[in-house]
Amino acid sequence: TQLLEQSPQFLSIQEGENLTVYCNSSSVFSSLQWYRQEPGEGPVLLVTVVTGGEVKKLKRLTFQFGDARKDSSLHITAAQPGDTGLYLCAGANWGAQKLVFGQGTRLTINP
Amino acid sequence: SQTIHQWPATLVQPVGSPLSLECTVEGTSNPNLYWYRQAAGRGLQLLFYSVGIGQISSEVPQNLSASRPQDRQFILSSKKLLLSDSGFYLCAWSAGLEQYFGPGTRLTVT
Numbered sequence: 001t002q003l004l005e006q007s008p009q010f011l012s013i014q015e016g017e018n019l020t021v022y023c024n025s026s027s028v029f030s031s032l033q034w035y036r037q038e039p040g041e042g043p044v045l046l047v048t049v050v051t052g053g054e055v056k057k058l059k060r061l062t063f064q065f066g067d068a069r070k071d072s073s074l075h076i077t078a079a080q081p082g083d084t085g086l087y088l089c090a091g092a093n094w095g096a097q098k099l100v101f102g103q104g105t106r107l108t109i110n111p
Numbered sequence: 112s113q114t115i116h117q118w119p120a121t122l123v124q125p126v127g128s129p130l131s132l133e134c135t136v137e138g139t140s141n142p143n144l145y146w147y148r149q150a151a152g153r154g155l156q157l158l159f160y161s162v163g164i165g166q167i168s169s170e171v172p173q174n175l176s177a178s179r180p181q182d183r184q185f186i187l188s189s190k191k192l193l194l195s196d197s198g199f200y201l202c203a204w205s206a207g208l209e210q211y212f213g214p215g216t217r218l219t220v221t
Contacts, residue, residue: 031208042201042212043155050208086152092208097143097162098170099210103154 004102012108023089113138117213130189134202142204144185
């Protein structure tokens, strides 16, 4: 069974600080996605990375896919209260119809 | 553009009562459809997925069932709810790598 482990599980920091969230596995994935979920709502897709070593930027968010396609990281620069939420990573396998989700990182940005 | 709807948004049901949650997708054809359950503030547990009308794959043995009577309609059901069925139920659709989620249904079994 493939697993994705996210760390940390909880993170609370002050506005303006930088942070990194990790998503690790012992398995190789064809692609990896990051979602953000706010309380009482469905997850919203932020990015998909498909190439080993790929880096994608979305404003203050930087996503990286590991060279071996087994891990990913999400770095937020100058965090803002609006970044608060549950961040989920999800891995896809070639030809599979379903995703493997990590357990999430609960991020709180304090003003 | 594609949209996904879930209803009801919230539901409070007594133990032993039946359940029917509905999910519909607009703006796409032959999507893959998924039902997830989420415990408070945690990750997603895949319950069922469907790659076509009448085709249902079950991921977790339980007292829930799913049906896909139409291409863009996915229904989650139970004949008798348990306390442990409480949670946040999410429907999602996919046409490729990414999945797109509905707004969810908060189910409380009392």
